[in-house]
Amino acid sequence: MVSRDTLSLVDLAARIAADAKKLQQRLETIGHPQPSFAPDTPAIYPDDAEAQAARMKLITAALDLYGLATGPRDFIVWDAFLSKHDTMTFDVLNEFNFWHAVPIDNSASYAEIAQRTGLEEAVVRAVLRLSMSRRVFAEGQDGHIVHTAVSAAMTRDRLLQSWIGHHLQDVAPGCVQFARHLRANGGRSSTDPAKSAVAETLGGRALFDVLEAEGDGWRMRRFAEAMASMKSSSHDLEHVHAGFDWGGLGKGATVVDVGGSGGHVSASLAAAHPGLRFVVQDLPSVEAEYAAAVPEELRDRVKFQVHDFFAEQPERGATVYLLRHILHDWPDSQAVAVLRRLVAAMRPGEGGSRIVIMDVVMAGHGTVPLPLERVQSCMDLQMRVALCAHERTRAQWEELLKESDSRLKLKGLVVPPGCAGAVMEVVLEDER
Numbered sequence: 001m002v003s004r005d006t007l008s009l010v011d012l013a014a015r016i017a018a019d020a021k022k023l024q025q026r027l028e029t030i031g032h033p034q035p036s037f038a039p040d041t042p043a044i045y046p047d048d049a050e051a052q053a054a055r056m057k058l059i060t061a062a063l064d065l066y067g068l069a070t071g072p073r074d075f076i077v078w079d080a081f082l083s084k085h086d087t088m089t090f091d092v093l094n095e096f097n098f099w100h101a102v103p104i105d106n107s108a109s110y111a112e113i114a115q116r117t118g119l120e121e122a123v124v125r126a127v128l129r130l131s132m133s134r135r136v137f138a139e140g141q142d143g144h145i146v147h148t149a150v151s152a153a154m155t156r157d158r159l160l161q162s163w164i165g166h167h168l169q170d171v172a173p174g175c176v177q178f179a180r181h182l183r184a185n186g187g188r189s190s191t192d193p194a195k196s197a198v199a200e201t202l203g204g205r206a207l208f209d210v211l212e213a214e215g216d217g218w219r220m221r222r223f224a225e226a227m228a229s230m231k232s233s234s235h236d237l238e239h240v241h242a243g244f245d246w247g248g249l250g251k252g253a254t255v256v257d258v259g260g261s262g263g264h265v266s267a268s269l270a271a272a273h274p275g276l277r278f279v280v281q282d283l284p285s286v287e288a289e290y291a292a293a294v295p296e297e298l299r300d301r302v303k304f305q306v307h308d309f310f311a312e313q314p315e316r317g318a319t320v321y322l323l324r325h326i327l328h329d330w331p332d333s334q335a336v337a338v339l340r341r342l343v344a345a346m347r348p349g350e351g352g353s354r355i356v357i358m359d360v361v362m363a364g365h366g367t368v369p370l371p372l373e374r375v376q377s378c379m380d381l382q383m384r385v386a387l388c389a390h391e392r393t394r395a396q397w398e399e400l401l402k403e404s405d406s407r408l409k410l411k412g413l414v415v416p417p418g419c420a421g422a423v424m425e426v427v428l429e430d431e432r
């Protein structure tokens with residue numbers, strides 16, 4: 001059990017000092033630069049178990065210290081009032097590409113930023129004033145704007161820009177709508193993805209239908225890039241590698257990456273395992289992402305195939321069917337339909353096909369570090385708001401497998417350190 005006992009301000013501050021020291025020393029030992037707000041700071045912490053554990057404790061204590069220092073009334077007032085503007089500001093910075101309006105190794109005046117973004121200078125000043133309070137951009141002594149660590153990370157990583165765009169433009173309007181959605185539905189969330197809170201903000205169409213149908217595919221491209229940006233911290237691609245024995249599959253084994261987006265996960269696995277072949281399956285509008293996600297030298301082993309996972313599975317008897325962040329997108333009835341299509345294609349029994357599911361397995365409250373519990377809780381809410389789906393506990397996963405086919409058995413469940421999700425290995429037993 002991760003304890004969050006009630007500590008005084010000073011006790012918390014002492015805990016923070018001790019945890020910060022531990023983190024600093026560990027970073028020194030492994031030769032990783034110390035965190036700072038300077039633009040040349042590494043955008044992510046290293047994938048080092050000791051550093052990550054110290055970091056989780058530090059964030060937990062810092063959140064509590066913030067809560068105590070703020071006090072209940074201001075915590076409530078500020079949270080409701082400030083957080084929506086913090087979110088909105090990020091959206092404006094991203095939509096109008098402030099990231100490139102300020103040169104990464106130089107400064108820009110407010111007038112120059114206004115000219116480059118096409119925004120009036122008063123708005124530029126208002127938006128930057130708030131974002132600078134969170135150290136996203138800074139004003140130098142000459143009154144010009146310079147980058148900080150966060151704005152520089154955004155500038156350097158186009159995928160992160162898509163991450164912000166997807167969350168703040170595709171999903172956030174539905175979050176604002178969720179309470180009204182629940183009220184209108186008698187206190188329940190709808191079970192039809194075309195009637196989710198997000199769908200209500202998208203003209204009554206399911207999110208994936210909108211992503212797939214929009215214009216020249218820009219919206220699905222942005223979504224695919226947002227997914228591809230999930231490669232660090234709680235969603236580090238390393239966790240996919242660590243959570244299953246890919247090397248043990250043997251030469252020539254085929255992995256079907258069902259709903260694999262452009263193929264960023266398969267490409268990463270293929271680079272590490274030269275003996276494996278991958279078929280990445282997704283909707284037609286995602287195919288354009290394949291060229292960006294899969295390097296030329298891997299394309300003979302990582303192929304893209306247009307496939308709707310509610311239709312008959314064309315790749316029969318594959319070694320592994322990988323479902324990464326797929327089933328959590330769907331209510332149980334549709335998740336069952338996806339699994340049944342795979343069951344029909346699997347080789348049963350010992351040495352037969354396996355399904356590898358990578359998704360959140362909801363942990364009990366207080367059993368994982370608080371930052372991970374917050375990520376899991378938000379993922380669960382996001383599925384509810386956007387897709388009428390939800391994250392599942394271990395028991396719910398087992399129930400889903402059983403409902404899909406009584407021969408499907410959860411054989412292994414690995415939670416890689418620091419990962420918000422888990423990797424589950426599912427086999428199809430011979431006999432019913």
Ligand SMILES: C[S@@+](CC[C@H](N)C(=O)[O-])C[C@H]1O[C@@H](n2cnc3c(N)ncnc32)[C@H](O)[C@@H]1O
Nearest residue numbers: 208227259260261282283307308309310324325
């Ligand atoms: C949350 S993303 C996960 C992508 C990828 N597996 C990953 O781990 O980053 C869900 C994926 O399911 C795809 N998808 C949605 N509906 C689909 C369908 N009916 N058939 C195939 N793919 C679908 C989306 O295009 C998207 O790439």
